[in-house]
Amino acid sequence: MDRIVVTGIGVISAIGHSVAENHAALVLGKTGIIKGGGNFPSRYSGLLPFGEVLTGTEELKEKLGVTEPGVTRTSLLALHAFNEAIADARLTPNQLTATDTALVGATTVGGMCLTDELYANTHGDTEHIEYVKSYDYASVNLHIQTRYGITGVVNTLNTACSSSANAIMYGCRLIKNGLANRVIVGGADSLAKFTVNGFNALRILSDEACAPFDQNRKGLNLGEGAAFLVLEKQADAAGKKIYAVVSGYGNANDAYHPSSLSPEGDGPYLAMKYALDNACLSPTAIDFINAHGTGTENNDEVESRAMLCLFDTLPDFASTKGFTGHTLGAASAIEAVYSVLNIDRQELYPNLNFNVPITDIGLEPVLLNRAATITHVMSNSFGFGGNCTSLIFSKA
Amino acid sequence: MMKLYIYKTTCISPQQTFGENIDIETLRPSVDNKLYAIEPAYPQFKGNALRRMSKSTRIGSGAALPLLADAVQPNGIIIGTQVSGMEENGKFLNQIIEYNEDMLTPGSFVQGTPNTISSQIALISNNKNYNLTHVHRGLAFENAVIDAAMLLNENPDSRYLLGGVDEISFNNYTLDTLAGWFKKEDCLNSDMYRSTTDGSLSGEAAAMFMVGNDKQNAIAQLKAITTIHSADVDVIKARIKRFIEENLAEGEQPDLLLTGENGDKRSLPFYTSCDSLFDKHTTIARFKHMCGEYPTASSFALWLACNFVSGVLTMPQHMIKRKGEASSFKNILIYNTHKVGQHSCMLVRLPK
Numbered sequence: 080m081d082r083i084v085v086t087g088i089g090v091i092s093a094i095g096h097s098v099a100e101n102h103a104a105l106v107l108g109k110t111g112i113i114k115g116g117g118n119f120p121s122r123y124s125g126l127l128p129f130g131e132v133l134t135g136t137e138e139l140k141e142k143l144g145v146t147e148p149g150v151t152r153t154s155l156l157a158l159h160a161f162n163e164a165i166a167d168a169r170l171t172p173n174q175l176t177a178t179d180t181a182l183v184g185a186t187t188v189g190g191m192c193l194t195d196e197l198y199a200n201t202h203g204d205t206e207h208i209e210y211v212k213s214y215d216y217a218s219v220n221l222h223i224q225t226r227y228g229i230t231g232v233v234n235t236l237n238t239a240c241s242s243s244a245n246a247i248m249y250g251c252r253l254i255k256n257g258l259a260n261r262v263i264v265g266g267a268d269s270l271a272k273f274t275v276n277g278f279n280a281l282r283i284l285s286d287e288a289c290a291p292f293d294q295n296r297k298g299l300n301l302g303e304g305a306a307f308l309v310l311e312k313q314a315d316a317a318g319k320k321i322y323a324v325v326s327g328y329g330n331a332n333d334a335y336h337p338s339s340l341s342p343e344g345d346g347p348y349l350a351m352k353y354a355l356d357n358a359c360l361s362p363t364a365i366d367f368i369n370a371h372g373t374g375t376e377n378n379d380e381v382e383s384r385a386m387l388c389l390f391d392t393l394p395d396f397a398s399t400k401g402f403t404g405h406t407l408g409a410a411s412a413i414e415a416v417y418s419v420l421n422i423d424r425q426e427l428y429p430n431l432n433f434n435v436p437i438t439d440i441g442l443e444p445v446l447l448n449r450a451a452t453i454t455h456v457m458s459n460s461f462g463f464g465g466n467c468t469s470l471i472f473s474k475a
Numbered sequence: 476m477m478k479l480y481i482y483k484t485t486c487i488s489p490q491q492t493f494g495e496n497i498d499i500e501t502l503r504p505s506v507d508n509k510l511y512a513i514e515p516a517y518p519q520f521k522g523n524a525l526r527r528m529s530k531s532t533r534i535g536s537g538a539a540l541p542l543l544a545d546a547v548q549p550n551g552i553i554i555g556t557q558v559s560g561m562e563e564n565g566k567f568l569n570q571i572i573e574y575n576e577d578m579l580t581p582g583s584f585v586q587g588t589p590n591t592i593s594s595q596i597a598l599i600s601n602n603k604n605y606n607l608t609h610v611h612r613g614l615a616f617e618n619a620v621i622d623a624a625m626l627l628n629e630n631p632d633s634r635y636l637l638g639g640v641d642e643i644s645f646n647n648y649t650l651d652t653l654a655g656w657f658k659k660e661d662c663l664n665s666d667m668y669r670s671t672t673d674g675s676l677s678g679e680a681a682a683m684f685m686v687g688n689d690k691q692n693a694i695a696q697l698k699a700i701t702t703i704h705s706a707d708v709d710v711i712k713a714r715i716k717r718f719i720e721e722n723l724a725e726g727e728q729p730d731l732l733l734t735g736e737n738g739d740k741r742s743l744p745f746y747t748s749c750d751s752l753f754d755k756h757t758t759i760a761r762f763k764h765m766c767g768e769y770p771t772a773s774s775f776a777l778w779l780a781c782n783f784v785s786g787v788l789t790m791p792q793h794m795i796k797r798k799g800e801a802s803s804f805k806n807i808l809i810y811n812t813h814k815v816g817q818h819s820c821m822l823v824r825l826p827k
Contacts, residue, residue, distance in 0.1 A: 122576045187588065191564065198572045201565065201649045211654045214647075215558050216589075217612035221816075224704060233704065234618045235611040238590045245607055249622070256625045273564075276571045277584030332552075332597040332606035338585045345603055463585060464594025466606055 083251050084475060085322040087168025087309030089160040089265075090416045092403045093130035093302050097163060102420055104402060105428040106448050112288045112300050112404050119270045120195065123279065128288055129270055130302025130404025132156065148209045151190045152303075154222045156409075157267035160305035161223055164263060168309035169319065172227075174261065181232040181259035182220055183250045184307075185242030185266035187408040189216035192271035219267055231259055237408065239462030240371075242266055243306070244411035244470055248328035250310055260315060265307030265412040274407065275301055281338060289374030289405075290432035291398035292383065292444050299373040302404025306412035308419070313475075323422045326455070326473040327358025333465030339377045344385030346467035347371075351389050351457065354469040360455060362390045365471070367427060367451070369418045369458040370444070372398020373405050378461065383440045397445040401431030411460040411468070418456040418472045427451050477700070479624050480693035480826055481684050482634075485541050486778040487512050487534040488680035490765050499779075500791045502765065505664040508657060509643055510678040510767035519599075527582060528595065531559035531642040534681040535592035536599060539636060542685045543600045549685065550633035551605030551626060554593040554640060555619035557612050557770035562644035563587035592640055605635075613813020615639070616771040617702050620821070624700070627688040639774025640681040643767075648677050656768070656814060658738070664764040665793070667738035675737035678767015682774040684781070693826040694785040697777070698722055703818040711818055712748045715810060718820045719752070723806065728756045729822070730801035731783065731790075733776050735811030737763040742812055749810045750797070758799035760790060773811040773819055780807040780823040 090097070093111025094104035104111065116131035117124055139155040140146070143162070165175065174180055190213040191197065200211055212218070217235045224233045232253055236245045243266025250262035268274075278284050278301060285298035310325060331353060333346025340346065355362060371382055386393055399417050406413055421427060430444035454474045461467045489510035491498040503513070517525055517537050525533065535554065543549070558564075564587035570579050585591075590608040597606050605626065609618040616639035623637045651657055658674040667676055690696065699722040703714050723729070732753055736746040750759050766775040782788040783804045790804075809821040 191568075194568060194571060197646070197650070198568055200653060201568075201646050205653060208653050211650045214650050215612055216610040217557065217615070221612070230704065232618075232621070232702070233611065234609060234614075236608065237588070237610045238593075238606070238608055239588050249607075252625050252629070256628055258621070258625070272571055272576065273568065273584075276576050276579055277567065277581060279576075280579040280581035280584060330605050330607065332594060332603050334594075334597045334601050334603050337591065337594065337598075338581070349603055462590070463588055464590045464606075465597060466590055466594060466608075 081312040081314050083254055083310050083325045084313045084316050085308050085419055086311050086316050086319045087164040088322060088416045088419055089163030089167060090306040090413055091132055091156055091159045092304035092413055093132060094402050108429050108431060108448060110288060110402050110431055121272045121275050123275050127284055127286055128300050130300055131270060132303055149213045150222055151192055151210065151213055152269040153186055153188055153192050153267050154219045156269055156303065156305040157184060157219050158223060160265060161307045164307040164309050170309060176228045176230055178231050179260040180229060181250060181253050181262040182224060182229050183234045183246040183262060183264045184220040185236045185246040185408045186216050186219050186268055187237055187239055187242055188268045188271050188274055190214040190218045191273050192269045194272035238466035239464055240407055240410060241460035241462040241466045241468040242408040244460040244468035245330065247415055247470055248330060248468060251325050251328065254312060261311045263307055263309050266409045267305035268303055268406055268408040270301060270303040283375045285374060288432050289400055291372035291374045291400055291430055292379050292437060292442060293433050294435040294437050296374045296379060299375050300404040302406040304403060304406045304409045304413055306409060306416045308415060321475040322419045323472045324475050327354045327471035329353025329357055330468045333467055335465055338463050340381040340461060344381040346465050347382055347385035347461055348388055350467035350469040354457065354471050358471045365394045365455050365457050366453045367394055367421055367456045368396035369414050369456060370396050370398045371459040371461045372400055374400055380437060383437060383442050395427060395445050397430035399428060414458050415470060418458045421453050421456050422472055422474050425450060425453055477624050477698060478688035479627055479686055479697040480688060480690050481686050481695045481697065481781050482692055483542050483685045484683065484778050484781045485538045486680060486682040486775065487538045488766050488775055489513060489678060499788060502665060502793050505676050508662060508676050510664060510676060511643060512679050527586060529560045529563045529586050531640050532591050532595050535638060535640040536595045538681040538683045539596045539638060542636060542683050547634060548602050549636040550630060552593045552596050552602060552636045553607050553619045553622050554638050555609045555616035555771050556589050556592060556640045557610060557615050558647055559589045559592055559640055559642055560587040561647045562642060565644055565646035613770045613817035614702050614819060616774045617700060617819045620700050623686050631688055634685060634687045636683065637686050638681060638683040639771035641679055641769040641771045643677050643679045667764050668736060670738040671740055673739055673741060675739045675768035678769045680766045680775050682778040690826040695781040696824050696826045698822045698824050700821045704816060706816050708744050708748050711745055715749055715820055716752055722822050728753050729806045729808040731804040731807040732757050732759045733780060733807055733809045734761055735763055735772060736761045737768045742815055745812050756800050758801060759797040760794040761796055762794060770813050773809060776809045776811060777821060780809055783807060784823055784825050
């Protein structure tokens with residue numbers, strides 16, 4: 080079987096509207112998490128820090144040339160990153176409409192970013208019904224499919240915070256099983272009253288910028304954004320820039336609790352182990368781990384223990400949530416782009432806001448931007464419902 | 476050829492499809508244009524846990540439990556659903572607005588994410604294997620089927636739990652009605668195919684399948700599946716024709732065509748053009764008067780097809796649109812479309 084390679088990447092997040100802008104912020108250690116961005120209506124906007132894309136929804140529509148009704152902010156963010164990825168991979172219109180081109184996207188908010196509008200519609204407002212056809216998760220990818228006339232396999236996944244890692248895994252499997260020759264995979268989520276209040280009610284939102292793996296971490300910051308990657312068979316990618324190889328993936332369930340990880344971290348451990356097995360790599364081969372590292376009490380401790388359990392000598396690791404916030408269904412795809420950049424640029428980016436290692440664990444993440452020899456990067460994502468997925472990207 | 480065999484299947488639906496006394500002969504009526512699932516008592520779930528579960532989680536894990544009774548754990552759990560948990564999301568949405576984003580409880584938020592069904596099944600059966608939830612609207616179940624078929628290709632000798640689940644919630648019923656997908660005038664399920672207006676009746680169900688690639692002990696084989704995205708009747712007709720040509724012997728016709736005809740005048744042309752592909756050999760039957768319209772209704776059709784092909788159930792008269800000459804159903808074609816744009820074909824046959 081041909082290796083599956085990354086030939087295009089696109090990202091929009093709180094630290095930039097393009098791969099180049101995101102990269103510049105990563106190198107500088109410049110966070111996108113701020114208070115008072117003001118692009119989504121919520122009493123917590125301005126009170127709590129968020130990783131906002133500082134462009135209004137109307138402005139995004141204009142920039143993307145979206146004039147049809149019913150297109151949500153989630154879809155706009157997805158389209159923005161999708162456009163960059165397909166241009167980067169130089170996919171032609173004919174390739175996009177070919178039956179062997181698949182689209183696999185993930186989202187956890189989808190059209191439910193329109194909390195107020197949905198409430199109005201379900202309580203008798205029958206005049207403003209622009210969005211009633213786009214309340215679900217599939218609406219995001221159906222919009223992209225319609226816009227580009229995609230005729231191959233199109234799918235939408237939602238496994239909470241690991242959604243887009245599963246989209247990347249699923250895209251690779253479509254190629255390996257002969258159901259597609261090229262796939263565009265990723266995820267998108269926009270900030271919404273819905274998720275902000277959900278995570279706030281769970282009391283895991285920090286009122287400061289998140290501090291992954293720090294003893295005094297206070298929780299996560301929500302963010303928004305999108306990222307897509309174009310994956311092709313190596314033989315089909317002749318003459319193209321090859322950013323990295325997708326060399327492994329592992330999916331496991333923690334089977335412990337609806338919204339927190341088991342103390343033993345069985346799900347995270349198994350996802351990482353299955354990814355290594357799938358890539359035929361030993362733990363010692365991994366040079367860097369882009370950790371899930373949300374900054375919550377539960378995740379960072381469990382993830383640390385699971386990593387220590389699997390790796391005799393823990394490689395360098397860091398979480399990029401301090402830059403972007405936790406972008407939920409987009410997180411794994413955004414971090415996949417960052418992992419690809421680790422390989423392509425042969426450098427590591429810092430874990431922001433870290434001061435004191437977690438007591439009893441004592442791990443210190445990467446704290447400064449620096450050059451490094453990177454062959455294999457593991458990227459972790461763990462979600463509600465115990466849905467855990469790890470990916471491995473390798474130097475081509 | 477896909478090596479996807481089905482060993483056991485269960486279904487909690489608006490009809491008497493679950494437990495010991497399955498009876499699809501008697502058609503249970505719709506209420507207020509809705510077909511609600513008949514829920515069993517769920518003796519396995521304890522009080523608090525049961526109270527916290529959304530309806531889709533109850534019917535999904537309730538239908539899955541009998542399939543998990545065997546000692547061998549499935550190597551993965553794969554669920555297709557459009558927006559399971561929407562009722563819980565609706566509750567949370569209302570809290571946000573009505574309490575002005577203050578003093579909220581997270582229960583509904585956590586239960587409202589659609590991967591709750593697959594994770595709840597993993598939790599109650601302590602299954603730490605592969606776990607994935609497909610939410611691609613009217614093709615959510617079909618994508619779950621494709622996932623299972625790929626897994627069986629990648630991991631021969633494995634078993635997977637595959638399911639399709641959706642629920643009627645106040646929110647999705649209201650939104651889909653506003654969008655014109657459910658009938659505005661009163662209509663009974665027994666009359667729905669005579670209706671000449673837009674929209675269908677709303678439904679819900681959970682259908683679960685234990686699948687593998689070994690034909691021993693199988694009740695049915697899912698021989699092929701295809702998904703199509705188009706609003707053009709001619710494109711769809713040509714694709715269904717090609718699907719049959721690719722998957723049946725030359726000149727062979729399905730013994731039974733099971734369609735998702737739903738009483739919506741906008742989708743009728745797709746179903747009648749599909750009907751017209753087959754001659755008097757083929758019996759044509761419909762199922763949505765039993766389960767209602769919902770995004771993963773093709774999983775209910777697959778449950779029926781498994782039971783017809785294996786001879787466990789006989790075709791009730793109320794399903795038949797046109798009686799054909801075939802004396803038994805060895806090959807069954809399921810054709811379904813959801814909201815006109817998304818279509819699928821599945822070919823089910825007796826394992827041989």
